Amino acid sequence: MDKKAFLGMGLLGSNFVKAMAKRGESVQVWNRTTAKAMGLEQFGATAFADVKEAVQGVTRIHVTLKDDVSVDEVLEAASAGFTPGAIIIDHTTTSKEGVIRRTAYWKERGVTYQHAPVFMGPANALDSTGYMLISGDEALIKTLEPELKPMTGKLIHYGPEVGKAASIKLIGNAFLVCFAFGLRDMMGVAKAQGVGVDDILKLFQDWNPGAQADARLKRLSMDDHTNPSWELAMARKDTQLFLDSAQQNNIQLSLLPAIAGVMDQWIEKGFGNNDWTIVGKDFS
Known part of the structure; x- marks a missing residue:
């Protein structure tokens, strides 16, 4: 199974990682506070202090951070380690404008960015329940569906408009x-x-x-x-x-x-x- 990276080990992100590990997925994790990432190693994740190293060799990069600013900063810092063809899947609650801008920005740099925010608390992330929202490139979404559905109770589509899920x-x-x-x-x-x-x-x-x-x-x-x-x-x-x-x-x-x-x-x-x-x- 392909390795995945998860950036942002708050309550939501850390429980997403624990659930991934339970499903037998190989996950590389990073957090600004390294100790939080290290704490996930007991569940089978591999922690990194350097975000560039955390994303090396992975095809999927999941993100659960605070806001537009933190997402932009972390992705920019991680970009030197991106593998060609890797896809960023951002679960952060952000602005619609930020999603539109990031989608275009990373596309220009040859990287795919997909926003997939959630109505899920930490318990939902651990139990793979709750709701995940998604909109944008429908061909890409169809490709990602088999990976995203196990993460949530329901994956809800909102059509091809980039940023609609954020709204x-x-x-x-x-x-x-x-x-x-x-x-x-x-x-x-x-x-x-x-x-x-x-x-x-x-x-x-x-x-x-x-x-x-x-x-x-x-x-x-x-x-x-x-x-x-x-x-x-x-x-x-x-x-x-x-x-x-x-x-x-x-x-x-x-x-x-x-x-x-x-x-x-x-x-x-x-x-x-x-x-x-x-x-x-x-x-x-």
């Missing part, structure tokens, strides 16, 4: 951030009401608001909001109750004050009797 990953992460902070605000309102987390968990056992995400997105993006299931003015009334309760109990909320401001803007424009999801028209 989808950022969109998904934006939702996760808002989701977590939405739960934080909910916890704040619950505290103001004297309700504990256990009671909220009990509610979610019977009522799953996450199941509404699909339908809610469709309502936010629809053209006609004149047949309301919940009027914007009524949603704003409830939002004020959240805010008042938190203020009375000296609890600082993150999202709800800004949400109230957006609602007020739409109400001032005369849409108070429309469905509250009319606020999605800002972006639809």
Whole structure:
């Protein structure tokens, strides 16, 4: 089996390597902090202090780093050791623009760069579950599929547009951030009401608001909001109750004050009797 290199031994990268080793793959690893790479040797990987040496003799170079800057710096430093025909597979969450630029830059230098970001935590990387996103050169993707599928629970294609997978990953992460902070605000309102987390968990056992995400997105993006299931003015009334309760109990909320401001803007424009999801028209 051909050797592979993996650059970036954080929580995600190190568990990817452990899973590769379990599958009997030969992996050469590197990390800025050499000790982290050395720690993978007990699982069968070969660690290198010099990134150029880590990529020598391999046909696939996997990358899981911090951001665009770190990816650019590490790949540039490693490039002197690239084997002709080697393919870079970058799992880092980066900008769409960075992916487009890197794809073109490395192509000019005779190197193939493919972005494949993931919705996977360390446990997913170790168990080969979760989701990997990919877009770009479809012939290349077809070639890489047999190698990438064992790394993840599902490999999701987003077509031939270079950078599309990067955009989808950022969109998904934006939702996760808002989701977590939405739960934080909910916890704040619950505290103001004297309700504990256990009671909220009990509610979610019977009522799953996450199941509404699909339908809610469709309502936010629809053209006609004149047949309301919940009027914007009524949603704003409830939002004020959240805010008042938190203020009375000296609890600082993150999202709800800004949400109230957006609602007020739409109400001032005369849409108070429309469905509250009319606020999605800002972006639809």
